[in-house]
Every structure is written in C-alpha cells, then in structure tokens.
Amino acid sequence: MTTTNDNTNQTYLIRGADIVGAGRHDMVLQDGVITQLGQVDAPSGAVVVDADGLVALPGLVDLHTHLREPGREDAETVATGSAAAAAGGFTALLAMANTNPVTDTAEAAEHVYDLGQRAGLVDVHPVGAVTKGLAGEELAELGLMHRSRAAVRVFSDDGKCVHDARLMRRALEYVRAFDGVISQHSQDPRLADGQACCHEGELSGRLGLPGWPVVAEEVIVARDVMLARHTGSRVHVAHVSTAGSVEVIRWAKAQGIKVTAEVTPHHLMLTTDLLADYDPTFKVNPPLRPDKHVRALRTALVDGTIDAVATDHAPHARHDKEHAFAEAAFGMLGLEQALQVVNTVSRVDDGLDWAAVADRTSAAPARIAGLGDQGRPLQVGEPGNITLFDPDARAVVDAAASHSLSRNNPWHGHTLRGQVVATFLRSRATVLDGKVIS
Numbered sequence: 001m002t003t004t005n006d007n008t009n010q011t012y013l014i015r016g017a018d019i020v021g022a023g024r025h026d027m028v029l030q031d032g033v034i035t036q037l038g039q040v041d042a043p044s045g046a047v048v049v050d051a052d053g054l055v056a057l058p059g060l061v062d063l064h065t066h067l068r069e070p071g072r073e074d075a076e077t078v079a080t081g082s083a084a085a086a087a088g089g090f091t092a093l094l095a096m097a098n099t100n101p102v103t104d105t106a107e108a109a110e111h112v113y114d115l116g117q118r119a120g121l122v123d124v125h126p127v128g129a130v131t132k133g134l135a136g137e138e139l140a141e142l143g144l145m146h147r148s149r150a151a152v153r154v155f156s157d158d159g160k161c162v163h164d165a166r167l168m169r170r171a172l173e174y175v176r177a178f179d180g181v182i183s184q185h186s187q188d189p190r191l192a193d194g195q196a197c198c199h200e201g202e203l204s205g206r207l208g209l210p211g212w213p214v215v216a217e218e219v220i221v222a223r224d225v226m227l228a229r230h231t232g233s234r235v236h237v238a239h240v241s242t243a244g245s246v247e248v249i250r251w252a253k254a255q256g257i258k259v260t261a262e263v264t265p266h267h268l269m270l271t272t273d274l275l276a277d278y279d280p281t282f283k284v285n286p287p288l289r290p291d292k293h294v295r296a297l298r299t300a301l302v303d304g305t306i307d308a309v310a311t312d313h314a315p316h317a318r319h320d321k322e323h324a325f326a327e328a329a330f331g332m333l334g335l336e337q338a339l340q341v342v343n344t345v346s347r348v349d350d351g352l353d354w355a356a357v358a359d360r361t362s363a364a365p366a367r368i369a370g371l372g373d374q375g376r377p378l379q380v381g382e383p384g385n386i387t388l389f390d391p392d393a394r395a396v397v398d399a400a401a402s403h404s405l406s407r408n409n410p411w412h413g414h415t416l417r418g419q420v421v422a423t424f425l426r427s428r429a430t431v432l433d434g435k436v437i438s
C-alpha cells in the first residue's frame with residue numbers, strides 16, 4: 001500500500017487546545033514547526049482545527065512496537081503498523097528486531113528504516129538485535145547498525161532474553177561509546193521454561209496451565225542493573241510486569257545506576273484472572289499478573305520509577321493466535337488504545353497529570369531512544385509533532401476497526417476513556433477527525 005500525503009505544505013491553525021505545559025492557546029503549524037502560540041488570526045490558506053475541549057500533547061513515542069515486516073506481512077507491515085501508530089497519536093516508534101530475517105545488520109536496519117520513510121506516517125526507528133539471529137551466542141554488528149543510515153541506538157533481542165551475562169556485559173560496554181542502550185526482555189530461560197504460558201500462581205494451578213514465576217523476571221532485572229553499574233552503560237527494562245522488578249529498579253535508580261524502564265498499557269490495566277476462559281487473546285509475554293503487581297506498576301509510573309509507557313504492540317495472524325491456550329502465540333495489540341488506557345487508568349487513580357502523561361508517553365521515551373526532535377515541549381520553533389486528544393470521549397473498542405492487519409486486541413468490547421482526534425508529524429496531519437490521512 002502506498003501512502004500519499006499531499007498536505008505537506010499545508011498550514012494549520014489549531015484553535016483553543018489545552019496545550020500541555022503552556023495553557024489554553026491557539027497554535028499555528030507550518031513548515032514542520034510550531035510557528036505561533038497565543039491568540040492568533042488565521043494565516044491565509046490555513047486549515048482551522050477546532051480544538052475546544054481537546055488536550056494537545058507532544059506526539060507519542062513508542063519504545064516497543066513489533067512490525068512484522070520483513071517476514072510476516074500477513075500479521076503487520078510497516079505501513080499498516082504505522083497507520084495504527086498514527087491513529088493512536090504516535091509520531092515515532094521503535095520497531096523490534098524479531099522479524100524474519102532478524103534486524104541484525106546495517107542493511108536490515110536500513111531496509112526497515114526506508115519502509116518507514118515510505119509509509120510516511122510516523123518516524124520508524126529500527127531496533128537492532130543484540131545477538132546474531134537472536135540466537136544469544138554472538139554479538140550482532142552493533143557498531144555498523146549504529147553508523148548506518150538508520151542510526152540505531154536501541155538494541156534488543158526482545159522475544160528472547162540476553163541471558164548470557166558475559167554477552168550482556170559486552171553488549172553494554174560496546175554501546176556505551178555512542179550512548180546506546182540495551183533494552184532487555186527480562187526472563188530467565190531456566191526459571192521460565194518453554195512450556196510456561198501464564199503467571200505462576202493460584203490461578204495457573206487451578207487452570208492446569210504451566211506458569212512462570214515473577215522471580216524469572218526479577219533475577220534478570222537485578223543482574224542487569226548490576227552489569228549497568230559495572231559498565232557505566234545504559235540498560236532499559238522492557239515490559240516490566242512485577243512488583244519485585246519495580247523495587248529493584250527503584251533501588252538501582254537511587255544508586256545512580258543508568259537504568260530506565262517501561263510498562264505496557266495491558267500490564268497497567270489487565271489482570272491474570274482474564275485467563276479463566278482460556279482466551280488466547282490474553283496470552284502475552286510477560287504474562288498478565290495479579291492486581292497487586294498492577295497496582296505497583298501504576299504507582300511506579302506515577303512516581304517515575306518506570307520512565308515510559310511502551311505498547312509492546314504484538315500483532316499475530318488468526319492462524320497463530322486462535323489455538324488452544326497452550327499453543328497460541330504470545331502477544332497483543334496496543335498502539336491504537338495506548339493513550340486511552342493511560343487516560344482511563346490515570347482518571348481512576350488520579351495520579352498522573354497531563355504533564356506526567358506527556359513525559360511518560362513522549363519526552364521520556366524520546367530521551368531513552370535518543371530521538372532529538374521527538375518528545376519536545378510544545379513551544380514556538382519546536383517540531384510540529386502533536387497529538388490532539390479528547391479526554392472525555394468514551395469509545396467502545398472494536399477490533400475490526402483497527403488499522404492493524406491483526407485482530408488480537410485485548411480491549412475489544414471495552415469502553416475506554418478518550419479518543420485521539422488528530423496527529424501531526426512535523427506539522428503535517430497524519431490523522432484528522434480521527435481518520436488516518438493516506
């Protein structure tokens with residue numbers, strides 16, 4: 001699918017948005033940047049967007065997206081994933097390396113980068129694999145990927161844990177030279193064996209499903225923060241799911257260790273008891289956890305122990321997902337509902353104000369990934385990367401209405417709060433009136 005945008009030079013006047021960090025103002029977007037802020041007259045030829053009652057946030061940045069191209073274009077392509085991202089208010093995403101072939105060379109990274117440019121709806125930044133083929137045996141070409149056109153800065157074997165401590169140490173040392181970061185899928189393969197498919201606890205016993213214990217995650221988080229301390233490098237904990245991991249990260253940050261962390265929308269809201277019907281939609285890695293962990297994750301997001309919300313958008317084709325629970329693929333969609341979930345959760349808890357939402361969904365992930373022109377405050381002269389969000393809308397999620405090629409949407413049928421109304425990428429509308437512009 002080719003996407004054509006003929007609105008590149010269009011000027012927009014966003015009328016009366018509640019601009020995070022700036023108050024209620026009009027905003028003019030032109031030539032890639034915010035050119036005016038305040039009470040302004042419509043420049044000639046400007047498209048006026050009535051933003052009364054809408055919040056303007058810096059465009060969202062996702063540290064953790066699975067686009068399935070190359071290899072599984074039946075589940076997602078760079079173009080369809082980009083459309084889902086734009087619809088969700090994103091202006092940039094990091095595309096995980098577990099494609100086929102794996103993104104473990106400069107050429108592979110440039111290929112994904114170019115597909116993102118061609119789709120033109122969000123900035124697609126490929127994540128590079130830490131080890132060749134994600135096999136956990138030999139470091140991939142980290143330096144070459146960084147020096148490529150794709151300028152890779154985030155590396156991850158996500159889907160698999162870099163469990164060899166010596167390899168993890170070497171990877172951390174390697175990326176320090178260019179302020180890169182290793183994003184770890186924290187899961188000890190000996191504590192969470194190949195059969196495990198849900199949280200180990202009272203429910204897994206009752207359902208007769210092999211579970212994996214919280215400690216399988218926590219031992220790797222603990223090990224990695226010590227390796228980060230030893231090397232002075234940056235480690236990022238992907239999809240934190242347990243209260244114990246939060247404690248370790250909180251401690252490590254207090255020591256000045258360079259650790260950052262992300263939590264997914266689903267781990268902020270959904271709990272393990274959804275598995276009672278053996279619905280594989282809710283099968284995900286790491287697994288949904290009991291309420292006690294969900295509460296710890298929310299608290300950690302509010303107090304900043306967890307830096308960012310990241311979707312772990314993991315599309316899967318029907319024939320991989322619609323199986324008996326034990327055989328179904330791990331993963332769920334997340335791009336289109338992420339901001340709605342954060343809005344829903346933070347309304348309930350009353351913990352996150354809009355400045356904090358903007359930080360956790362945009363500024364912090366942009367900083368972690370080293371994306372200089374994303375996550376910037378909404379001020380004159382800054383890039384026009386903006387999401388307009390209606391915080392009070394209520395929408396019933398319909399999986400069939402997704403831009404994703406896949407339908408494994410855990411929010412299907414849920415009523416969530418809020419709705420993305422418009423998204424602008426460097427002043428160009430990628431979404432208007434809730435519709436992706438293609």
Ligand SMILES: NC(=O)N[C@@H](CC(=O)O)C(=O)O
Nearest residue numbers: 066158159284285314330331
């Ligand atoms: N999250 C998942 O359950 N699945 C991810 C891999 C991963 O993030 O570990 C996938 O690629 O499908």
Ligand SMILES: [Zn+2]
Nearest residue numbers: 158159185285
């Ligand atoms: Zn993972």
Ligand SMILES: [Zn+2]
Nearest residue numbers: 096158159312
């Ligand atoms: Zn993932």
